[in-house]
Amino acid sequence: MPNALYAKGREAFLDGIISWTSNTIRAVLLDLTRYTPAIDAHQWLSDIPVEARIATSGPFDGKTVTDGIADANDITFPAVTGQQCSALAIYRDTGTASTSRLIALIVQASGLPVLPSGNDIEIQWDSGDNKIFKL
Secondary structure, three states: OOOEEOHHHHHHHHOOOOOOOOOOEEEEEEOOOOOOOOOOOOOEHHHOOHHHEEEEOOOOOOOEEEOOEEEOOOEEEOOOOOOOEOEEEEEEOOOOHHHOEEEEEEOOOEOOOEOOOOOOEEEEOOOOOOOOEEO
8 A cells, every 4th residue: 555645634735724834743653454544535533443543643843845745854653562553644633533634644654664662663754755745
C-alpha cells in the first residue's frame, strides 16, 4: 500500500477546515493488523480502533507549505511499547478523536515498519520533492 491522503482530509483542506500551518497536527503509529485503512471512507481519528493506535506524537513543529507541498520537522514518539507499527496516520488534532480529522496515511517512511522496544521512535520525513505529502 502506498502513502495516501484521506479523501475527507483533502476535502477539508479545500473547504478551509484544515490549515497545515496554524492547526495542531499530530501523527499516530498504527498496527495495521488491527486497522484496515479505508482512504475514501474514514474521516476521524475515531475511525481507527483504539487498539490499533500504538503511540501518538507531539504537535508537529516547523510546518511549512510551498507549492502545495506539506513539510515539518521530523517527529519522535517517546518510549514506545506495543505491537509492530507499519504505518502512521497524520491528523488535525482537536483534542477529541471523533472530531480530529484524518489527513494522510504514511506507510513508506524512514523508520517504518518498527517493532517498539520501549525506546524512542524517530520518523524522518522524505527530503525529496513531495516531503510529507503533496496536494
